[in-house]
Amino acid sequence: MTDTDTTPATTDRAQSTDQAQTWRDDFSRVLSPVFGSPQLDLVRGEGSYVWDAAGTKYLDLLAGIAVNALGHCHPAWVNAITEQAATLGHISNFFTSPAQIGLAEKLHEILDLPAGSAVFFSNSGTEANEAAFKMARRAAGGGRPFIIAIDGAFHGRTMGALALTAKEAYRAPFAPGVPGVVHVPYGDVEALEAAINENTAAVFIEPVQGEVGVRTHPAGYLTAVRELTTKVGALMILDEVQSGIGRTGSWFAHQDPEIGEGITPDIITLAKGLGGGMPIGATITVGDANTKLLEAGQHGTTFGGNPIACAAGLAVLETIEKDGLLDHALDVNDWLTPRLTAIDGIGEITGQGLLIGIELLPDADGQVPDSKAVAARALDAGFIINPVAPGRLRLAPPLTITTDELTPFVEALPGLITG
Structure with missing residues (x-):
């Protein structure tokens, strides 16, 4: 896989057990526990993607919780x-x-x-x-x-x-x-x-x-x-x-x-x-x-x-x-929203532009999918999303994100919801 690929890797998602345990031990030894245990040890970012210490690539659909408006390491x-x-x-x-x-x-x-x-x-x-x-x-x-x-x-x-x-x-x-x-x-x-x-x-x-x-x-x-x-x-x-x-x-x-x-x-x-x-x-x-x-x-x-x-x-x-990113955010939303609502198990899509909430509907047994479990499966598949509330996901990707970059996530989402 090259850095210009728009599809996150689907194999070997997790960092090696020994390596992950090492940086988690280091974190707990020297840093405050107020954020809990970190999910990844990130070392690099470019555009809509970040890489962990093992070299695994992730599509960042949270952008540092709506912070990285231009994505990672934008030249300007x-x-x-x-x-x-x-x-x-x-x-x-x-x-x-x-x-x-x-x-x-x-x-x-x-x-x-x-x-x-x-x-x-x-x-x-x-x-x-x-x-x-x-x-x-x-x-x-x-x-x-x-x-x-x-x-x-x-x-x-x-x-x-x-x-x-x-x-x-x-x-x-x-x-x-x-x-x-x-x-x-x-x-x-x-x-x-x-x-x-x-x-x-x-x-x-x-x-x-x-x-x-x-x-x-x-x-x-x-x-x-x-x-x-x-x-x-x-x-x-x-x-x-x-x-x-x-x-x-x-x-x-x-x-x-x-x-x-x-x-x-x-x-x-x-x-x-x-x-x-x-x-x-x-x-x-x-x-x-x-x-x-x-x-x-x-x-x-x-x-x-x-x-x-x-x-x-x-x-x-x-x-x-x-770069016309205000209009771009609206255009990407126009592309993304109907594709999300067409997925079984997804209800209301809220928000506007590139601040998006996704409602997870109850399954056939009446159980609402655990948004934290969905987000964990997404991370394993190479997508960073936010389980913002029970039964709800939040997306806040870079304003520079493209529909080509979003396509693998949309295709993977049905399986991420059902597990």
Whole structure:
């Protein structure tokens, strides 16, 4: 097999037992166990593929959980990082750089931000949401103790972002946690209306909920959030950490008229695909929201706005634009969705562009296939997919992926589901 083959190998998938045990032992000896035991020891990537230490090739249909927007080692991304690293690496937040200003200007452009809008760079999605959380606390001069989050949400693992995250199993070990967060049922406008009032600082919401299996909100819900927050003077904060940067076929999911319903948020948080593999997050205030939030000295980060990360981010945005990857994501979805729905055992396909949820239907005995088992069989067959929830799979491949690369996966999927 050559590196240009589009079909992953179907034999000798697993690394040798001795070799796998060696790196697993090394991992457990020196690294934190918070992620559990790693599935593979990856050593190289190119385009839509990665290779493990044994030389086995895998089609990466998760892209680092929607991070590697341009795939692995895209030349424009590599060149941008290399040139910036050879010029200026880190400067702290006492200074700025052309890369930092250039990336912020590009975000202003693609979001069509009004005057007064501002970008704050950090290092991750959870940090972007932490900054937005602090901004919410300062909104309307402070004194608004409550922030509303939506059932099914995932906003991060640091303490503020964790308080906004819906899954009780994530929050319970760290109780009592950050106070003042109220979780309301998904899609229930009446429950939201009952919860929101003049003591509400903000509503945090993802336009597409990734961690429950790629779920958009019912028609009219985002519009209701916008109307209700405006009515009481609260902020509407959109978490586009996973759904932004072309993932849904628009620059940002809320810009899609069906998903976003034409709303304009007060704050947008970004990360993942923005750096294409480099750690970067962004918290963006829209219009005059910036004038009533954080002041100089009230927030900071040592590495945020790092020239190398910003150069990578600018290369990602310019490449998506130059190569027409927004339209490409929609075209690939148009090709893929009907082929997935035609497979026995697959139900609803959710999401848009290259953020896709796959529902696994009950078998003849009424048993829903174990999504973790399906993903394990897929890995053995050379495909990296995500068992995001019971009975649901998530795909978030590089925006550069082709239908030729996807064809072997589509052909293999019926057998992966049935085992």
